[in-house]
Amino acid sequence: MFTYVNMKNFKSFSDTCFNLQKRKDTPKKIAVIYGANGSGKTTLVHVFALLKKTLVTMRSRDMLKDIFENKIPIPKGIPLKSEVILEVIKDRLSNNEMESIIEEYKLKNSKENMVLEYGFVLDGSTGKYYIEMDDTSIVRERLEYKINKKRGCLFDIEKNSIMINNNVFLTEEFSLNIKKQIEMYWGKHTLLSILFFEMEDKTKEYIEKNVWENIIKIINYFKQINYKIKNDHSGERMSLCVDTPMLCDFESGIIKKKDVALLNKLEKVLDEIIRTLYTNVEKAYYKRVEHDNGIEYELMLTKRIKDNVFDISFAAESTGTHELFDLLPYLVKAIDSKFVIIDEFGNGIHDLLTVKLIESVNKLIKGQLIITTHNTLLMDQIVIKPEALYFIMVDGFNKSIKCVTDIEERLHPKYNYRNRYLTNDLYKNALPKLNKLNLDELVELYKEK
Numbered sequence: 001m002f003t004y005v006n007m008k009n010f011k012s013f014s015d016t017c018f019n020l021q022k023r024k025d026t027p028k029k030i031a032v033i034y035g036a037n038g039s040g041k042t043t044l045v046h047v048f049a050l051l052k053k054t055l056v057t058m059r060s061r062d063m064l065k066d067i068f069e070n071k072i073p074i075p076k077g078i079p080l081k082s083e084v085i086l087e088v089i090k091d092r093l094s095n096n097e098m099e100s101i102i103e104e105y106k107l108k109n110s111k112e113n114m115v116l117e118y119g120f121v122l123d124g125s126t127g128k129y130y131i132e133m134d135d136t137s138i139v140r141e142r143l144e145y146k147i148n149k150k151r152g153c154l155f156d157i158e159k160n161s162i163m164i165n166n167n168v169f170l171t172e173e174f175s176l177n178i179k180k181q182i183e184m185y186w187g188k189h190t191l192l193s194i195l196f197f198e199m200e201d202k203t204k205e206y207i208e209k210n211v212w213e214n215i216i217k218i219i220n221y222f223k224q225i226n227y228k229i230k231n232d233h234s235g236e237r238m239s240l241c242v243d244t245p246m247l248c249d250f251e252s253g254i255i256k257k258k259d260v261a262l263l264n265k266l267e268k269v270l271d272e273i274i275r276t277l278y279t280n281v282e283k284a285y286y287k288r289v290e291h292d293n294g295i296e297y298e299l300m301l302t303k304r305i306k307d308n309v310f311d312i313s314f315a316a317e318s319t320g321t322h323e324l325f326d327l328l329p330y331l332v333k334a335i336d337s338k339f340v341i342i343d344e345f346g347n348g349i350h351d352l353l354t355v356k357l358i359e360s361v362n363k364l365i366k367g368q369l370i371i372t373t374h375n376t377l378l379m380d381q382i383v384i385k386p387e388a389l390y391f392i393m394v395d396g397f398n399k400s401i402k403c404v405t406d407i408e409e410r411l412h413p414k415y416n417y418r419n420r421y422l423t424n425d426l427y428k429n430a431l432p433k434l435n436k437l438n439l440d441e442l443v444e445l446y447k448e449k
Helices: 041-055 057-068 084-092 098-107 172-185 191-202 204-210 213-223 258-276 321-333 350-364 375-378 417-423 425-431 439-448
Strands: 002-010 011-021 021-023 032-033 114-124 125-133 140-145 150-158 159-163 226-227 251-254 281-291 294-305 309-315 338-344 368-372 388-393 398-403
Touching: 002 098, 002 321, 032 041, 032 084, 032 251, 032 375, 041 057, 041 226, 041 368, 057 191, 098 172, 114 213, 125 150, 125 159, 125 204, 140 191, 140 439, 159 172, 172 191, 191 213, 191 226, 191 294, 204 213, 226 321, 258 281, 258 294, 321 350, 321 368, 350 375, 375 417, 375 425, 388 425, 417 425, 425 439
Parallel strands: 032 368, 032 388, 226 338, 338 368
Antiparallel strands: 002 011, 002 114, 114 125, 125 140, 140 150, 150 159, 251 294, 281 294, 294 309, 388 398
16 A cells, blocks of 8 residues: 655646655555645546556557557447547557656646655555656656565666666576666666566566566556546546456446356346435346347346336436446455545535445455545544545645644544634635636626627
8 A cells, every 4th residue: 555655846746745654654544635626636646647657658669569560450340430449549558658648747847857756565564666757758766665574675777877686586587688678668668667568478477487576566556556537638537457347337338258147246236236326226237138259238227207117228327326336346446455546536426425435435445545525524424534634735836735633733532624624724725715706707708799
């Protein structure tokens, strides 16, 4: 789990620490972040999205190469033209190239480097991953973690300096191969990206014979980062690590025939959840159409409206209902020991239902769940401890991320933190500026001539 992130010249944060430690080297399992619109809540999701993006740059490089050499054919029968699909794929992959990543995330007009430092705890041992970038490329990468029972440096790489601990690679042949790749790709790809590519390209047995288990463990944890970003204009709106696409998209899709047993189980679970939440639903089920290459499925609801019963596609349900069911896979991943960060949690969902969701998962979380939200009712819930509440404070051009424990001199058991947030001067820099809004001139523009 992550214990902190230090950010320098990252989007709108010039020099900020997001501290997720309950006490020294003990990460919090849940964090709820508040702040005014435009304060930088979504930026905190992006800081973890960047870590995952830098891990897959080598994969993007090879996929782009295959596309340009026409090695990836588009199957027939897809309603969009193959040229259109290829352009979309190229655009998405190019967003994961290092120069594009830096352009997207580096503080605009900053002459200093962008620096990110991620503190983490895995299997009870602490670690630190450091990455520094100038305007176009990586200039330094460093990883610290347990070596022979004590924390040490696994590698520290700069343009003209490569330091890799002898424990990292188990054979001389593999070590020389990786060092050669570092010389070829340094600046455009991290060492973690090179190793991740090798892990995907080679057999598990080969990697285990050549790469130290601790660095494999770290890479696997970073690749399991799950994030959901509301209204992200870059197209990288979400990342959900699931082995079966059906578990990412409840609503509709195509599965292989061998996965029908899983579809049946999912149907049973969703039927129970939906009937619990919506009293007018008598049944939730999957409509199925069998094809030669698989089974096409669509989630349907049997609803009672007065004295009539109708079968309605789940696709016709409200935006809030879709948002609710989009959240469920992420919450399950947090329960299942994974890292999850969600932007604008509960947006479009009734406040009380959002509270119920958090109550349902809070005691079950074995991983880490971080959410940004505007739902202040969560502050009143006994399951959300004061140390889980964070606020983005904006004072002029300066921004900081403060926990309640950083703001309050003492935590009183009778404090109502929702009321204090809305009325106490301690939190004034975390609230929107409520100056009088004059719409007269805008009204004039809309008047009929």
